[in-house]
Amino acid sequence: MSTLTATAIDRPANKALTADDYFRAQNDRLYRRTDILFAVLLFAEWLGCCLWTFYFSPLTYNGLQSSVHPHVTAALFFGGLITLFPCFLVINAPSNWLTRHTIAVAQALMSSLIIHVSGGRIESHFHIFGSLAFLAFYRDWTVIITATVIIAADHFFRGIYYPQSVYGIATSSISRTFEHATWVIFEDIFLIYSCLYSRKEMREIAVHRAEQAQTNARIEQEVELRTEELNHLTEVLKHNNLDLENKNKEIEAERQAALDANRAKSEFLTNMSHELRTPLTAILGYAEIISEPEDPEVVQEAAQTIQRNGSHLLALLNDILDLSKMDAHKLHVQFEPVSPTQTLRAVNDLLKVRADEKRIGLVTSFQHPIPEYIVSDDMRLKQILINLVGNAIKFTDKGEVSIFVHSDEFENRLYFDIVDTGIGIAPENQHKLFNEFEQADNSLTRKYGGTGLGLTIVQRLARLLHGDAYLLKSTPHIGSTFRLELPLTLPNQNPALQPHAPTQELVAV
Numbered sequence: 001m002s003t004l005t006a007t008a009i010d011r012p013a014n015k016a017l018t019a020d021d022y023f024r025a026q027n028d029r030l031y032r033r034t035d036i037l038f039a040v041l042l043f044a045e046w047l048g049c050c051l052w053t054f055y056f057s058p059l060t061y062n063g064l065q066s067s068v069h070p071h072v073t074a075a076l077f078f079g080g081l082i083t084l085f086p087c088f089l090v091i092n093a094p095s096n097w098l099t100r101h102t103i104a105v106a107q108a109l110m111s112s113l114i115i116h117v118s119g120g121r122i123e124s125h126f127h128i129f130g131s132l133a134f135l136a137f138y139r140d141w142t143v144i145i146t147a148t149v150i151i152a153a154d155h156f157f158r159g160i161y162y163p164q165s166v167y168g169i170a171t172s173s174i175s176r177t178f179e180h181a182t183w184v185i186f187e188d189i190f191l192i193y194s195c196l197y198s199r200k201e202m203r204e205i206a207v208h209r210a211e212q213a214q215t216n217a218r219i220e221q222e223v224e225l226r227t228e229e230l231n232h233l234t235e236v237l238k239h240n241n242l243d244l245e246n247k248n249k250e251i252e253a254e255r256q257a258a259l260d261a262n263r264a265k266s267e268f269l270t271n272m273s274h275e276l277r278t279p280l281t282a283i284l285g286y287a288e289i290i291s292e293p294e295d296p297e298v299v300q301e302a303a304q305t306i307q308r309n310g311s312h313l314l315a316l317l318n319d320i321l322d323l324s325k326m327d328a329h330k331l332h333v334q335f336e337p338v339s340p341t342q343t344l345r346a347v348n349d350l351l352k353v354r355a356d357e358k359r360i361g362l363v364t365s366f367q368h369p370i371p372e373y374i375v376s377d378d379m380r381l382k383q384i385l386i387n388l389v390g391n392a393i394k395f396t397d398k399g400e401v402s403i404f405v406h407s408d409e410f411e412n413r414l415y416f417d418i419v420d421t422g423i424g425i426a427p428e429n430q431h432k433l434f435n436e437f438e439q440a441d442n443s444l445t446r447k448y449g450g451t452g453l454g455l456t457i458v459q460r461l462a463r464l465l466h467g468d469a470y471l472l473k474s475t476p477h478i479g480s481t482f483r484l485e486l487p488l489t490l491p492n493q494n495p496a497l498q499p500h501a502p503t504q505e506l507v508a509v
Helices: 019-056 070-092 097-117 122-138 141-161 163-167 174-291 296-327 340-357 378-394 427-432 442-448 454-464
Strands: 059-062 065-068 336-338 361-366 374-376 400-408 413-420 468-475 479-487
Touching: 019 070, 019 097, 019 122, 019 174, 070 097, 097 122, 097 141, 097 163, 122 141, 122 174, 141 163, 141 174, 336 378, 340 361, 340 378, 340 400, 374 378, 374 479, 378 400, 378 413, 378 454, 378 479, 454 468, 454 479
Parallel strands: 361 400
Antiparallel strands: 059 065, 336 374, 400 413, 413 479, 468 479
């Protein structure tokens, strides 16, 4: 017999349980419950049998002498023997087939004992029918057959050898035994049918529960599957929402950048119109003066003014053309051996006049030994330095502008630091410096002029030369330091462009 407990019935969702499992579990629970019922019943019957004998037949007499009646001994001894062994099996082997059949035998013997101690009273025979009805609680027809066989054998043999103990008469009667057997068999027919029908119902219930469990299992699997799909879709939606939020942020940033670019271009056009109008007005005005010469000195001054404004216009147009070429990726550089010393001397000579006009110093200092030649584009290098040093001079009203040059062979870098003692740049405006069409402070445009293209071109040219240009530091009202860095040697450099050995002398201009 399976030891599957009734707990399995309470958990039909267990996917491993079949109809047979449920059927065995129901039987196990039924057998255990009925075993306990008969253990209690046997104890009660034993106790009742003892009380009966003690009350009705405690003594037997032989003349004036008395002794304990045999019924008392039979009730105590045989009743205890009949009761204790089945109870032992109920405790140690519950729901076992041996326990059930032992209880059937014990219950049949208890009926015989009760009939015996009652002196074969006809009323006591009803205990047999009651016992058979109680044994039907097992819903096991074999238990009823076992009890019937014991009862029939007891009545047959006692009816022959000791009829008074079973029928209350001194003479034996086989017909009475068959009559009793007939009534017992009559009851057995109905009880066996009831057991078979009950087991059929139990089987149907087990099948129903198994189907229900399978249905529940399928539903749970479907729910789990749908839950997993829902969780997956939720995660996908969360991910898509995050992507959408990020894209919205990117779109907003691009929109803001476009708005800033449009604003910057509008300001650029305003500045450019001013920058172009001013020299053109001067040129046209002085050209009219030259057309009517009166004083040679006036003519010479007008010619110089026209030349200076024309150069300014040319510089503006060159900046615009350079930027457009960079945007179209059509600006090319020509790498060749370039002398940093000679390039700086040329820049110094060109901008010295402008520095002298503002009465500020312009100093060039080589702080460390630098190569005599590097591989770069001399024209673009001059353009970068002129722009950086020119800006430093433009925004410096007192003090000096210094150019410090040093190299780092380990980093393969040549550094140009342009240091001024000018107006400086506020921290919140420093990030705008290298943006197209923007200046750190638009209010400075009206005072110092400019289009906002110079530093953008400087940085792009520096990167075309495999270097970079950036603001190293700046403090308002103290000054700024811009740095240009270039490689000492280019990657996969042509041996024909190999620079000469570095110079060891320190030069100050």
